[in-house]
Amino acid sequence: MLSLLATTLLALLPQSQNELVLVDGTTLQVDKILSETFTEVTYKRGKSEGRKPSEEVIEVRHNIGKTALEDYAYAIEVMNSGQFGNAVVEFRAVLENEKLLNRAGYEWVRQHALFRQVRCMNSLADFAGVSATVDTLLAEVPNTFFYAPALMMKAQTKMDSGDKVGAARVFKRLQNEVVSKGLPQRWSREAELGLMLLDSKLSGAKLERALQGLVEKNASQYPTVAARARVEVGNAMVANKDYDGARVFFKAIIKDGKGGDSVMAGAISGKGDCAYRQALSMDSMKDQMPFLEEAILDFLTVASVYREEVRLVPRAMYFAGDALKRVGDGGGARAVATRLRQLFPDSSWKTKLFTELGFKG
Numbered sequence: 295m296l297s298l299l300a301t302t303l304l305a306l307l308p309q310s311q312n313e314l315v316l317v318d319g320t321t322l323q324v325d326k327i328l329s330e331t332f333t334e335v336t337y338k339r340g341k342s343e344g345r346k347p348s349e350e351v352i353e354v355r356h357n358i359g360k361t362a363l364e365d366y367a368y369a370i371e372v373m374n375s376g377q378f379g380n381a382v383v384e385f386r387a388v389l390e391n392e393k394l395l396n397r398a399g400y401e402w403v404r405q406h407a408l409f410r411q412v413r414c415m416n417s418l419a420d421f422a423g424v425s426a427t428v429d430t431l432l433a434e435v436p437n438t439f440f441y442a443p444a445l446m447m448k449a450q451t452k453m454d455s456g457d458k459v460g461a462a463r464v465f466k467r468l469q470n471e472v473v474s475k476g477l478p479q480r481w482s483r484e485a486e487l488g489l490m491l492l493d494s495k496l497s498g499a500k501l502e503r504a505l506q507g508l509v510e511k512n513a514s515q516y517p518t519v520a521a522r523a524r525v526e527v528g529n530a531m532v533a534n535k536d537y538d539g540a541r542v543f544f545k546a547i548i549k550d551g552k553g554g555d556s557v558m559a560g561a562i563s564g565k566g567d568c569a570y571r572q573a574l575s576m577d578s579m580k581d582q583m584p585f586l587e588e589a590i591l592d593f594l595t596v597a598s599v600y601r602e603e604v605r606l607v608p609r610a611m612y613f614a615g616d617a618l619k620r621v622g623d624g625g626g627a628r629a630v631a632t633r634l635r636q637l638f639p640d641s642s643w644k645t646k647l648f649t650e651l652g653f654k655g
Contacts, residue, residue: 310412311323311326311355311357311477312324312325312326312327312337312351312355312356312357313354313355314327314335314346314351314355315336315351315353315354315355316346316350316351316352317349317350317351317352317518317552317553317554318350318517318552319551319552322337322346322493324337324338324344325337325338325339325340326338327354327356327402328343330348330354330402330405330439331348331437331438331439332348332437332438332439332440332441332442332475332477332478332565333347333348333476333477333478334346334347334348335348335351335354335439341383341622342408347478348439348478349479349480349481349516350476351439352518353554353608354402354439354555356402356406358370359411362394362397362400363394363400363403365384365387365388365391365394366385366388366394366403366406366407368384369381369384369385369387369388369407369410371408372384373385373410373413376601376637378414378415378417378418379418380636381410381414381415382411382414382415382418382423384574385407385410385411385414386411387615388403388407389404389407389408389411393505398644400464403437404434404435405431405434405435405438405440408427408430408431408434408435408440409431409438409440409443409444409569409654411427412424412427412428412444412447413447413602415427416447416450416451416602416604417601417602417604417607417637418604419454419604419638419641421451421452421454421455424447424448424451425451425452428444428445428448431444432444432445433507441471441477442468442477442478442481442484442642445464445467445468445471445481446468446481446484446485448616449461449464449465449468449485449488449490450488450605451570452464453488453491453492454605458492460487461492462489462492465485465488465492466485466489468481468482468485469481469482469485469486472485475639479516480516480518480519483508483511483512483516483519484519484522485525486508487505487508487519487522487526490504490505490508491526498533498534499534501530502527502530502531502534505523505526505527505530506523506527508520508523509523509524509527517552517553518552518553518554518557520569521547521550521552521553521554521557521558522553522556522557524543524547524557525544525547525557525560525561525564526560527543527544528540528544528547528561528564529560529564529567530565531543532564532567532568532571535571537568537571537572540564540567540568541565541568541569543564544561544562544565544568545562545565547561548561548562548565555600555602555603556603558600559596559599559600559603559606560603560606562595562596562600562612563591563592563593563596565588565592565607565612566588566589566591566592566593566596566610567589567613569585569586569588569589569592570585570586570589570593570617572585573586573589573617573620582620583621586617586620586621587621589613589614589617590614590617590618590621592610593610593611593613593614593617594610594614596610597610597611597614597630597633607636607637607638608634608641608643608644609643610640611633611634611637611638611643611647612628612630612634612643612644612647613632613645615627615630615647615651616647616650616651619650620629627651628651628653629647630647631644631647631651631653634640634647635648
């Protein structure tokens with residue numbers, strides 16, 4: 295188990311080519327990315343130019359192997375290693391390099407560096423920093439490709455911090471700007487999902503039905519919205535103690551592999567929840583063991599592969615550590631607890647894990 299943990303915590307290699315990651319799960323390699331706004335991404339392949347509506351693109355990846363981008367590439371390396379606080383500093387230094395930011399062909403660096411700062415701050419649970427940096431991004435690059443994703447992250451951090459009124463306000467702003475700015479309609483549907491999850495009148499089977507209706511509404515035209523809603527349907531099934539049904543549901547989402555990192559992390563975490571809760575419903579360790587091992591693998595995958603999903607990572611590390619203790623792997627539990635303390639020293643999940651394992655925080 296420790297070797298698994300060590301392997302999954304390895305940093306990702308820097309990006310070395312230009313690519314567009316599409317909502318259908320495919321990756322389009324291109325020679326040059328010409329522009330990226332909230333309406334479309336334009337690119338060049340050979341002598342031909344092409345374009346993709348932004349709602350069909352999950353991620354724009356630039357080749358960062360050029361000498362001029364050494365500092366930016368280093369900032370990404372620091373970010374990928376999990377040193378999010380240091381990465382914020384490095385991206386700030388990049389954003390102070392006006393010579394680079396104003397250089398022809400490198401205009402994209404500003405919006406990418408700012409959005410990566412947002413992501414790092416999110417991983418640090420710096421909710422105030424996320425909001426302020428999102429505002430800076432939208433002011434400095436008003437047509438940014440990240441316009442709607444940045445507002446979604448701002449709304450999510452307000453949800454995570456318990457500011458439900460503030461989160462609802464951001465979701466409603468996003469819905470309005472779909473009309474006023476011409477943002478892709480997909481983001482109105484994303485906001486609708488967010489507002490549904492904030493609706494205190496919806497819970498239990500009623501919430502599950504409402505979410506399933508949203509899945510069906512978006513399945514054909516907005517598959518990423520449907521995928522996120524499907525994860526929430528699975529979570530509602532877990533809350534209703536339908537663990538077998540939820541496991542099948544989450545496995546189908548994982549097999550489909552669409553919707554981006556947030557969807558995959560949510561589905562894997564949900565499957566881990568099913569296994570963990572089923573294990574605790576059994577009397578003998580012999581019966582519990584395969585379910586606990588499944589839960590450990592799922593939660594460690596979330597914590598290591600999807601480190602930017604900050605609403606899930608500390609929680610996943612808590613349950614991984616707890617499950618490791620239950621199967622008798624005290625060393626593995628200690629390693630996870632130590633890593634949780636390093637990454638999220640102020641997290642309530644860290645405090646809870648250290649208390650339950652009997653470690654000094």
